Amino acid sequence: MAEPARARTSRPRRRSAAAWALAPAWIVVVVAYLGTMAWTVVISFTPSKLLPVYTFVGFDQYARLFTSDRWQVSLWHLLIFGVLFIACCLVTGFLLAVALDQKVRFENTFRTIFLYPYSMSFIVTGLIWQWLMNPGLGIQNTVRGWGWQGFTFDWAVNSRMAVFALVIAAVWQASGLVMALMLAGLRGVDAELWKAARVDGIPAWRVYVSIILPILAPTIATATVLLSIAVIKVYDLVVALTNGGPGTSSEMPAKFIMDNLGFRQNIGLATSAATVMLITVVCLVTPWLYRTYFRSQAGRT
Amino acid sequence: MLASSRALAVGMLAGLAFAGSALAQDKPRAEVMHWWTSGGESAAVKVLAEQYTKAGGEWVDAAIAGGEAARAAAINRIVGGKPPTASQFNTGKQFDDLVTQGLLNTLDEVAEQGKWKSFLPPSFVDAASRDGHFYAVPINVHGQNWAFYSKPVLDKAGVTAVPKTWDEFFAAMDKIKAAGLIPIAQGGQPWQERILFNVVLLSVGKDVYNKIYVERSADAVKSPEFRKAVEIYGRMRDYVDPGSPGRNWNDATALLITGKAGVQFMGDWAKGEFKAAGKVADQDFYCQVGLDGTDLMIGGDVFVFPKTSDPGQVKAQTLLASTMLTPETQLLFNIQKGSMPVRGDVDAGKLDACAQKGMKLLADPAHQTAVSDMLISADLTGSLQDVLTNFWNDKGQSVDDLLAKFAAALQSGD
Numbered sequence: 182m183a184e185p186a187r188a189r190t191s192r193p194r195r196r197s198a199a200a201w202a203l204a205p206a207w208i209v210v211v212v213a214y215l216g217t218m219a220w221t222v223v224i225s226f227t228p229s230k231l232l233p234v235y236t237f238v239g240f241d242q243y244a245r246l247f248t249s250d251r252w253q254v255s256l257w258h259l260l261i262f263g264v265l266f267i268a269c270c271l272v273t274g275f276l277l278a279v280a281l282d283q284k285v286r287f288e289n290t291f292r293t294i295f296l297y298p299y300s301m302s303f304i305v306t307g308l309i310w311q312w313l314m315n316p317g318l319g320i321q322n323t324v325r326g327w328g329w330q331g332f333t334f335d336w337a338v339n340s341r342m343a344v345f346a347l348v349i350a351a352v353w354q355a356s357g358l359v360m361a362l363m364l365a366g367l368r369g370v371d372a373e374l375w376k377a378a379r380v381d382g383i384p385a386w387r388v389y390v391s392i393i394l395p396i397l398a399p400t401i402a403t404a405t406v407l408l409s410i411a412v413i414k415v416y417d418l419v420v421a422l423t424n425g426g427p428g429t430s431s432e433m434p435a436k437f438i439m440d441n442l443g444f445r446q447n448i449g450l451a452t453s454a455a456t457v458m459l460i461t462v463v464c465l466v467t468p469w470l471y472r473t474y475f476r477s478q479a480g481r482t
Numbered sequence: 483m484l485a486s487s488r489a490l491a492v493g494m495l496a497g498l499a500f501a502g503s504a505l506a507q508d509k510p511r512a513e514v515m516h517w518w519t520s521g522g523e524s525a526a527v528k529v530l531a532e533q534y535t536k537a538g539g540e541w542v543d544a545a546i547a548g549g550e551a552a553r554a555a556a557i558n559r560i561v562g563g564k565p566p567t568a569s570q571f572n573t574g575k576q577f578d579d580l581v582t583q584g585l586l587n588t589l590d591e592v593a594e595q596g597k598w599k600s601f602l603p604p605s606f607v608d609a610a611s612r613d614g615h616f617y618a619v620p621i622n623v624h625g626q627n628w629a630f631y632s633k634p635v636l637d638k639a640g641v642t643a644v645p646k647t648w649d650e651f652f653a654a655m656d657k658i659k660a661a662g663l664i665p666i667a668q669g670g671q672p673w674q675e676r677i678l679f680n681v682v683l684l685s686v687g688k689d690v691y692n693k694i695y696v697e698r699s700a701d702a703v704k705s706p707e708f709r710k711a712v713e714i715y716g717r718m719r720d721y722v723d724p725g726s727p728g729r730n731w732n733d734a735t736a737l738l739i740t741g742k743a744g745v746q747f748m749g750d751w752a753k754g755e756f757k758a759a760g761k762v763a764d765q766d767f768y769c770q771v772g773l774d775g776t777d778l779m780i781g782g783d784v785f786v787f788p789k790t791s792d793p794g795q796v797k798a799q800t801l802l803a804s805t806m807l808t809p810e811t812q813l814l815f816n817i818q819k820g821s822m823p824v825r826g827d828v829d830a831g832k833l834d835a836c837a838q839k840g841m842k843l844l845a846d847p848a849h850q851t852a853v854s855d856m857l858i859s860a861d862l863t864g865s866l867q868d869v870l871t872n873f874w875n876d877k878g879q880s881v882d883d884l885l886a887k888f889a890a891a892l893q894s895g896d
Contacts, residue, residue, distance in 0.1 A: 230861070231579030232561065245894070250887075251868050317725030338670070338727035340875050427670065427727040428875030429868055444550035445864040446579070 218459065225453035231446040242453035252454065255432045258344050262433070263412040265345070269352045270408055271401065274359025279389065281360070282367045292364070296357040303354065307421025310350040311337055343423045343431035347415070350422055355411060359404045366400035367393065406470060413462055434458055510798035513542040514785070515559075516570035517552035518819075520732045522754020526819035533811045539801050542567075556788075560585050565788030567798050573609045573620060573782040574856035580786065581612045587787045587796070589616040592803045601825045605847070609856065610784060618784035619803050621812075622821035625840045626749040626853050627681040627779040630756070631768040632738040635663050639744065646774045648685075648714055655721045658744040666718060667743035669734040670727035672871035674748070676863070678718070679870050680854055681747050683711040685773040688851065694892065695857040703889040712873075712881045719874060727875065738767065749781075753820030753836055762834075769836035771843060778843040781853035782821070865891040 228238050246252050277295055281288055298306065313319040314337035324332040336346035370393060378388045394401075416435035419425055425432040434454060441451035512534065518527045524545070531541040544566055546552035553576065556569035560580065571577045580586050593599070593616040599607055602620065610618040631644055636654070639661040645651040655665035668674065684691045687707030693699040694708075702708060723743070726734075735755040737743035746752060756767055763769055771778050785806065787799040805811055812823040813832060822833070822840050830841045843849040855863050869891050873884045 230859075231557065231576075232583050232585075248894075311728070315725055317723070335724060338724065424671065424728055426672065426871065426875065428672075428872040430875065440864070443554040444860060446576070446860040447864075450861075 221452045221459075222456050224448060225456045227449050229448040229452075231448070233448055238449075242449045243457070246450060246453050246457065251429050251432060252434070252437055254429055255434045255437045258431060259412065259415075259434055261344050262347055262351070262415065263409070265348045266351050266355070266412060267405060267408045269348065270355050270359050271404060273352060273356040274404065275363050277356065277360040278363035278367055281364055292361070295360050298354045299357045301354065303351075303418040304421045306350050306354045307418045310346065310353070311422050314338070314346055337423055338427055340427045340430035343427065347418060347422060347431055351411070351415070351418060354418075355408060358407070362400050362404050363397065366397045370396055402469070406466065409466060413458060509538065509540045510794060510801050511540045511542060512567040512798040512802045513544055514568045514570075514802070515544040515546065515552060515556045515566045516785075517546055517549045518570075519545050519547045520751075520755065521758040522818065522820060523751065525758065526754065526815055529815045529818055530806065530811065533808070533814070534802060534805050537801055537805045539798060539805070560788045565790060567790075567795055568785045568787050568802055571618070571784055571786055572855060573606075573618075573784050574853070575859055576855075577618065577784075577786050578612070580788075581617050585789050586617045587789050587799060589619065589787065589799075589803050592616075592800050596804055596807060598807065601827050603824070603826065603844070605780075605850070605852075606782075606824055609782075618786045619806050620782055620784050620824045621806050622816050622819055623780055623782045623824055623840075623844060624749050624751060624821045625771060625778045625843075626677055626781050627684060627772045627777070628748060628750050628752070628836070629681075629770045629773065630735070630738060630746050630748065630752055631770070632741060632744055633766055633768060634741045635661075635738070635744045636768075638741075639663065641744075644768050644770050648773065651773065652717065655744065659721065664723040664737060664743035665721035665745065667734040667737040667746040668718075668722045668726045669729045669731040669748075670722075670875075671730070672867045674731055674734075675871045675874045676854075676867045677749070678747050679711070679715050679874075680779065681772060682715050682718075683708070684777055684779055684851060686711040686714065688777055691851060695852075695854045698858070698862075698892055700889040700892055703885055703892065709881060709885065712884050716873070716881060716884075719877060750820045750822075750836065750840065753834065754818065757818070757820065757834075764835045769839070771839060775839070776843075777849055777851055778840060779851050779853050780844070781856055782824070862892070865894060 223235075224233050225242055226237050226239060227234055228236065228241070281291060281295075285291065314321075314334060316322065316333075316335040316338060319334075321332060321334045324334070336342035336349070339346075374392060375388070378392065414435060415433050416439060419431060419433050419436050423431040425436050435458075438451045438454045438458070441447040441454065445451075514530075516527065518524060527543070527545070531543065534541045546555050549572070553569075553571060556566060557580075559565055560569075565585075577586070598616070602610070606620045606623075610616055610620050629644075635658060636642075636644075639654070639658040641654045641657050645654045658665040668678065680691070683694075687705070687710075690702045690705050690707045690711075693702035731748055731752065732755050734743070734746050735748065735752045738746055739756060739759045739761060750769075753763070753769070756763070761767055785802070787803065790796060790799075807825070809823075809825060809828045812825050813828045816823045816837070817833060820834075820837070822837050822844060823830075826845065830838055833841065854866075858866075866888065869884065869887045872887075873879045
């Protein structure tokens with residue numbers, strides 16, 4: 182159909198022009214992304230301490246990594262945090278979106294309020310919740326001040342609850358984003374569907390569960406991928422809220438990596454941990470991204 | 483006429499500008515990276531900056547909060563080819579790799595001219611040099627095993643004297659607890675928990691302390707002294723307030739200053755906070771080395787000077803290095819910092835009562851021990867710290883758990 186317009190410039194020349202235009206992007210991808218990744222992997226096979234050295238020691242760093250208590254506990258925390266964070270965000274975000282979709286008054290105001298935390302840095306979120314959950318300053322102190330002396334809410338300083346304190350703060354921050362995505366999805370649902378369901382006398386909750394949720398599947402997938410990336414990266418929230426403590430009860434892999442890069446002067450171990458994280462992400466997220474985005478496009482053409 | 487006068491004016495301006503730039507070039511400009519950001523610390527940095535300006539230099543302050551963050555930033559800049567003129571490190575092994583990779587300038591000439599070897603204690607000559615070359619300027623000596631007691635709190639609780647044994651100590655803590663105050667003001671960060679343990683260990687068994695950190699002997703972990711230290715350390719957890727986890731050291735010091743807590747075990751940098759709050763040693767607070775005042779655990783800060791061939795920078799480095807060690811700078815700086823001068827020949831009479839106690843111990847090598855991070859690598863320090871902080875924060879762990887994990891950590895890493 183568009184052939185006459187295209188005929189003016191020959192295909193190879195157009196391609197080369199496009200290639201030239203993309204060259205800076207390719208350089209960035211190759212040097213800044215792939216290059217640094219490759220370098221990280223290389224360093225992980227060396228005994229580098231404070232500075233990188235290039236004598237190779239095979240898998241020594243990996244062996245040490247996987248016998249390290251702190252690394253194992255970090256992975257375990259990441260799993261707990263990841264599952265709870267993603268599940269809670271999806272549920273809360275969906276419920277908020279459904280509530281806002283009921284044509285409530287002041288919808289814009291509510292939307293802004295719910296989305297507001299997402300615009301904040303994790304450092305700010307972490308600090309706010311650190312104060313709220315500190316027994317000497319925050320909620321516990323206030324409630325006790327009202328007269329309820331037995332009240333306890335000290336999750337940020339309680340070694341059994343610190344991971345869950347991280348989940349609360351992170352969910353508080355990220356649910357708004359999920360809500361915005363879901364709301365957009367809900368607004369995309371054909372109004373005819375609702376009319377038909379009403380004519381058939383199907384209760385609203387049933388419509389949401391059996392009809393709307395399947396329609397929202399791509400939105401849910403997108404939200405999940407975004408949240409998963411936040412899970413792998415979680416660092417600043419940990420530093421601001423618990424700093425990995427008390428003890429090592431809320432350590433996370435990213436913090437393990439940063440600690441070994443900095444204070445512990447152990448670049449080799451840090452890069453091996455970073456490589457393990459990279460491989461995990463590649464193994465878990467790539468097939469998912471491929472299924473969600475590329476295969477559906479391939480099916481369309 | 484008009485034109486020529488204008489030309490003259492332009493010429494004069496240009497001349498002035500030239501003279502100005504020449505002046506700016508004459509002034510050696512030193513960008514100094516450090517992590518001294520608390521109230522007492524920044525007062526001390528100000529002294530350094532003033533002394534450097536007085537010596538004819540221009541001080542550019544690059545403060546980064548937190549030692550770990552500051553060192554990481556300095557290393558990044560050194561490796562990235564845009565090093566600062568000077569950068570702070572702790573006395574010890576932290577900058578070993580920088581030396582072996584040839585990333586630091588030596589200070590042999592300045593040291594020769596200033597006759598550093600004549601006034602620096604031998605242990606500090608060793609700490610500042612590698613293979614016979616000076617690579618660092620030691621600027622202060624910190625005692626890390628001080629106990630600070632709040633006088634108003636001791637009075638209120640009816641504690642009449644600073645305790646000298648662990649039994650007396652816990653008796654005093656019980657009294658403070660009974661008076662409704664916080665007995666031990668502990669900053670709940672892993673490095674502070676590490677320092678606290680080392681204070682206890684040194685007080686219980688100096689030999690064991692050295693066997694562990696110098697020889698890395700796992701047998702020493704099985705000794706009765708080590709077990710006793712762990713027991714005391716574990717018992718201390720009952721005397722800490724619930725708000726402790728995550729608390730900064732200076733916030734813990736503030737609990738003493740405001741009369742809310744009885745004792746803090748901390749390095750003498752805490753004294754800078756007392757000073758900044760207008761509190762006087764022996765009047766508003768008591769200070770004691772360790773538990774009974776016998777062994778001083780010494781560490782300190784040094785500045786290293788990253789490799790550069792820029793003559794202006796070399797000049798700035800030379801001037802800075804010599805300024806830092808003049809008797810005047812040493813005295814003024816350490817008064818503010820709460821630490822002790824590295825020169826034995828300054829007038830100690832001007833230092834506070836605590837520093838004078840410290841200087842006495844400093845004069846006799848038999849009463850000194852190096853802090854653990856001067857003896858073992860940052861990597862091993864970190865591994866041991868993980869074990870200690872887990873024990874401190876998990877009351878479910880037994881003494882035997884800690885012994886096993888500590889011995890294992892001592893043999894892993896390097």
